[in-house]
Amino acid sequence: MQLIGEGLSAVRDTLQLFENLSFELEGGQSLLVIGENGTGKSTLLRIIAGLLRPHTGAVRFVADDMRNLRDSMHYLSHQNAMKPNLSVQQNLAFWEVFDRAEKKSQLTSIDAALDKVGLLGKEALPFGVLSTGQKRRVAIARLLLNDRPVWLLDEPTAGLDARSTETLAHEMRLHTRKGGIVIAATHLPLGLDEGMILRLGEPV
Secondary structure (H helix, E strand, C coil): CEEEEEEEEEEECCEEEEEEEEEEEECCCEEEEECCCCCCHHHHHHHHHCCCCCCEEEEEEECCCCCCCHHHEEEECCCCCCCCCCEHHHHHHHHHHHCCCCCCCECCCHHHHHHHCCCCCCCCCEHHHCCHHHHHHHHHHHHHHECCCEEEEECCCCCCCHHHHHHHHHHHHHHHHCCCEEEEEECCCCCCCCCEEEECCCCC
């Protein structure tokens, strides 16, 4: 499995966010995208996810099972992508089905995923009544439900306390050890010190 970015650039209005960015990741590797606000971290992740077109360059994904990147990734944005009026259980049940690839089995149950993020017992609560950190932990639980080898994470520790941050770091390390790829845009340490680093806002 390979995820390759070649000569990527992005423009917002007339502002050049970044240019000529390239990377090459294989299964088991991670990439941290670091930079000040406004340097294009979220934009880069959206380009990789196929949600935005780059001004120049291209993203290529090569996998033995011939799946495309859209069917092989979990994308965690600033927004948690949950319905506030639905319960935690109902939200995760939707994503459990939506994210499941045809030929891949479910990794774990909803209860087991919530247990890993410290929210077992909260499944009946409406998502909208949770704290900011709890909402983020529910979104992280979604990553654990189904086997998608590429994780694209935009400021994944936003709103998390130290314990939850370490839980996320542990799950990211497990994911890469199993051959997965993690790309995370962040301004905080994520516990993936062995990963590659791409700094935006600096000469390339």
